[in-house]
Amino acid sequence: MNDQYMILVVDDDQSIAQLLKDFLENEQFRVVTAGDASQAWSMFQQHAIDCVILDIMMPGENGFDLCRRIRTQSSLPILFLSARSDDVDKIRGFTLGADDYIVKTASPGEIVARVKAVLRRTGAQQQAPKHQVLEYGRIRLDTATREVVMDQMNVSLTPREFELLQLFMEHPKQVFTYDQLLAKFWDGIGDKHTIRVHLSRLREKIEVNPDKLQYLTNIWGVGYRFGDV
Numbered sequence: 096m097n098d099q100y101m102i103l104v105v106d107d108d109q110s111i112a113q114l115l116k117d118f119l120e121n122e123q124f125r126v127v128t129a130g131d132a133s134q135a136w137s138m139f140q141q142h143a144i145d146c147v148i149l150d151i152m153m154p155g156e157n158g159f160d161l162c163r164r165i166r167t168q169s170s171l172p173i174l175f176l177s178a179r180s181d182d183v184d185k186i187r188g189f190t191l192g193a194d195d196y197i198v199k200t201a202s203p204g205e206i207v208a209r210v211k212a213v214l215r216r217t218g219a220q221q222q223a224p225k226h227q228v229l230e231y232g233r234i235r236l237d238t239a240t241r242e243v244v245m246d247q248m249n250v251s252l253t254p255r256e257f258e259l260l261q262l263f264m265e266h267p268k269q270v271f272t273y274d275q276l277l278a279k280f281w282d283g284i285g286d287k288h289t290i291r292v293h294l295s296r297l298r299e300k301i302e303v304n305p306d307k308l309q310y311l312t313n314i315w316g317v318g319y320r321f322g323d324v
Contacts, residue, residue, distance in 0.1 A: 101125040105135040106150040118203040132156035151177040166192045170254055172213040185292055192253045212282030229264040236264055256297045263321030272318040
């Protein structure tokens with residue numbers, strides 16, 4: 096039930112925070128709000144928070160810095176909420192370990208849907224853990240320790256990058272369409288650009304030569320495949 100989940104909404108615009116609180120509570124979530132990073136950090140330490148909706152531009156410490164602090168202690172879902180749609184901000188957010196990046200032009204209903212999507216995914220992972228050690232070429236992935244190793248060197252991945260790589264390594268040489276990836280990781284909510292940003296970052300970490308791709312290949316207009324072409 097949604098009332099088992101507590102959501103922390105962090106935004107210096109009180110009207111936005113209250114609007115999201117009303118919509119989330121209408122869906123039976125428990126909600127606490129904070130107007131800046133300092134207050135949000137206190138809330139994070141005082142309550143059993145299950146998900147954070149986090150504004151980027153706030154007085155004092157910004158959302159990126161708060162995300163970095165939270166990630167030192169927890170892998171709970173973090174969804175950035177920003178008035179800016181810049182690719183640079185999206186890439187930075189995903190690099191810090193955010194699970195989603197939502198532009199404030201999105202409706203409250205869409206934001207609630209994306210919260211539900213990320214909680215369903217993380218909840219399913221917790222309820223049905225499956226230990227696997229996957230190996231392909233120079234890459235070794237351990238689902239229990241969530242470690243990825245290449246040539247005996249650890250590769251640092253965000254939670255979403257890890258999940259994507261795990262899916263591809265479980266199904267080498269299978270083509271996954273954009274719609275399939277959106278359905279699995281974003282409940283069908285989002286666009287192709289979101290996928291491209293995540294996979295571009297993943298490719299930077301696992302490909303030795305960007306001019307001669309060995310693992311992650313884009314099938315133009317269709318999606319992506321993992322494995323030798």
